[in-house]
Amino acid sequence: MATFQTLPGFREFYPEDLVRRNHLFRLWRQAANSFGFAEYDAPVLEPLELYTAKSGPEIEGQLFSFTDKGGRQVALRPEMTPTVCRLVGAKASALKRPIKWFSIGEFYRYERMQKGRGRCFHQFNADIFGEPGPEAEIELIALLIQCFGAFGLTEEDFHVRLSDRNLWFYYLGALGLDDARIRGVLGAVDRYEKYGDDAFKAYAEQFGGLEESLKARILGFLKINSLAAIEQAIGELAAPAGGVGAPADKLQARLADWKKLLGALDAMGLARFVTVDFGVVRGLAYYTGFVFEAFDRKGELRALAGGGRYDDLVEKLGGPALPAVGFAIGDMTFGLLLEQRGLTPKFVTGPDVYCVIGGEAERLAAFRDIHALRSAGFRVEYPLKEVAFGKQFKAAAESGAKVALIYGGDELAKGVVKLRDLTQRSEVEVPRDQVAAAVRDLLAGP
RNA sequence: GCGGCCAUAGCUCAGUUGGUUAGAGCACAAGAUUGUGGAUCUUGGGGUCGCGGGUUCGAGCCCCGUUGGCCGCCCCA
Numbered sequence: 001m002a003t004f005q006t007l008p009g010f011r012e013f014y015p016e017d018l019v020r021r022n023h024l025f026r027l028w029r030q031a032a033n034s035f036g037f038a039e040y041d042a043p044v045l046e047p048l049e050l051y052t053a054k055s056g057p058e059i060e061g062q063l064f065s066f067t068d069k070g071g072r073q074v075a076l077r078p079e080m081t082p083t084v085c086r087l088v089g090a091k092a093s094a095l096k097r098p099i100k101w102f103s104i105g106e107f108y109r110y111e112r113m114q115k116g117r118g119r120c121f122h123q124f125n126a127d128i129f130g131e132p133g134p135e136a137e138i139e140l141i142a143l144l145i146q147c148f149g150a151f152g153l154t155e156e157d158f159h160v161r162l163s164d165r166n167l168w169f170y171y172l173g174a175l176g177l178d179d180a181r182i183r184g185v186l187g188a189v190d191r192y193e194k195y196g197d198d199a200f201k202a203y204a205e206q207f208g209g210l211e212e213s214l215k216a217r218i219l220g221f222l223k224i225n226s227l228a229a230i231e232q233a234i235g236e237l238a239a240p241a242g243g244v245g246a247p248a249d250k251l252q253a254r255l256a257d258w259k260k261l262l263g264a265l266d267a268m269g270l271a272r273f274v275t276v277d278f279g280v281v282r283g284l285a286y287y288t289g290f291v292f293e294a295f296d297r298k299g300e301l302r303a304l305a306g307g308g309r310y311d312d313l314v315e316k317l318g319g320p321a322l323p324a325v326g327f328a329i330g331d332m333t334f335g336l337l338l339e340q341r342g343l344t345p346k347f348v349t350g351p352d353v354y355c356v357i358g359g360e361a362e363r364l365a366a367f368r369d370i371h372a373l374r375s376a377g378f379r380v381e382y383p384l385k386e387v388a389f390g391k392q393f394k395a396a397a398e399s400g401a402k403v404a405l406i407y408g409g410d411e412l413a414k415g416v417v418k419l420r421d422l423t424q425r426s427e428v429e430v431p432r433d434q435v436a437a438a439v440r441d442l443l444a445g446p
Numbered sequence: 447g448c449g450g451c452c453a454u455a456g457c458u459c460a461g462u463u464g465g466u467u468a469g470a471g472c473a474c475a476a477g478a479u480u481g482u483g484g485a486u487c488u489u490g491g492g493g494u495c496g497c498g499g500g501u502u503c504g505a506g507c508c509c510c511g512u513u514g515g516c517c518g519c520c521c522c523a
Contacts, residue, residue, distance in 0.1 A: 005513085005514065055523065061521090079523045081523070082523090107523095109523085111521070112447085112448095112520085112521085113516085114518075115516085115517070115518090282523095283521090283522070284522095284523060286523090302522085328523090358480085358481080359480085388479060388481090390479050390482070390483085392481095392482085393481085394484070395483095397482095397483040397484050398484055404482090404483095406481080406482085409481095425483080427482090
């Protein structure tokens with residue numbers, strides 16, 4: 001029994017696990033590249049203030065934080081957004097626009113583990129900086145969908161729920177709520193799906209109960225699920241029955257943004273993945289416009305991905321004023337979904353060539369070819385120690401190799417190597433100086 | 447931070463009302479097999495029964511604590 005255990009919530013990746021993880025990363029990276037996003041990376045350890053500045057001091061309870069030997073308060077990164085804001089902010093004036101960046105990294109949160117959540121996890125992050133219009137959302141939501149579709153997930157498997165914190169703010173403001181109350185209501189809206197009416201308890205404790213008529217209007221707004229419903233709500237907002245209407249020009253601009261966003265996604269053939277759903281508001285205070293979250297269609301898993309616009313954050317973290325939109329996909333819930341849908345393919349990790357070697361004399365001859373084949377890019381295996389032929393053939397078959405090269409005394413005496421096609425179970429003798437070419441031909445064949 | 451369930455070999459698990467030296471399958475390794483296939487047969491390595499304490503003549507089994515895991519709550523950037 002091992003004396004030392006893995007720290008709670010941390011994961012180890014044995015080779016077969018890492019193969020699967022790499023598969024995720026490979027397809028995500030491919031999707032981002034095809035959308036023209038540039039990959040970056042950054043430190044795992046950051047100043048604690050980078051996170052407390054954004055989220056308040058309470059956040060420290062959720063962080064792996066400590067004081068380093070230089071007396072600095074530091075924390076393992078719990079997310080990428082503040083880091084990438086710093087990177088972009090520091091060179092904002094020198095970066096070509098639009099700034100489209102992505103990364104894949106490991107993150108750490110000091111939390112209790114649950115299904116789909118651990119203390120360390122990986123995230124794919126994609127962000128666009130410098131673009132205030134919905135063109136940025138179009139790119140990002142399309143990329144998000146592609147990051148899922150690349151695995152064979154369809155609209156039967158997941159959808160992206162899209163909402164708008166701007167309209168929420170306009171609406172709640174028009175209902176006469178101040179900023180603190182608006183945030184309180186949004187907190188309730190965020191939880192409404194899960195708790196129903198109980199979601200308003202926290203609000204009631206802080207501000208007193210909501211009037212029934214007010215609550216009914218909020219719940220009505222929460223049920224907005226189509227462009228037509230948005231249009232209608234905007235019409236009502238511009239000319240409210242009572243109270244203060246939101247600025248008409250802003251509302252019209254917002255409606256135009258919605259039309260542009262949904263129209264573009266439809267033109268890409270992605271409308272079937274997108275659900276308008278004002279029940280999504282995201283808990284975070286810093287989101288400023290469109291927000292979206294991806295869920296499995298069955299609603300069994302926690303969120304697969306989340307994102308939105310955060311136009312004020314770069315400036316708040318000390319950079320220039322720079323509009324931004326971004327999203328992140330976590331690897332844990334996403335992996336669960338792939339597993340549920342049987343979309344984690346069997347990975348062939350076998351070599352191209354397995355060498356069967358007679359004895360120590362033949363081994364030296366084989367080594368020359370093995371190294372040459374490996375240098376030529378083939379994946380070549382051989383038994384490290386002298387083993388009976390029967391065992392070697394068994395090992396060759398089990399390895400998954402398509403080709404066996406047989407270095408026996410008889411062959412080498414004739415200046416040849418036997419090349420066995422392990423699939424066809426056929427053999428040919430090949431002169432030693434033509435081994436690489438013969439292997440290449442066989443592997444390239446049908 | 448809180449609650450429920452759980453912990454026996456690398457994995458999946460059995461283990462009688464508490465009773466001798468803790469078992470099976472799979473996996474791994476060796477042999478059958480010194481030149482041809484994933485099979486089969488034989489054999490083997492591998493366990494502080496998570497850890498610590500208690501009850502008992504005797505604990506894998508009962509009790510307490512602790513660590514870890516799963517699930518949920520809080521939270522979820």
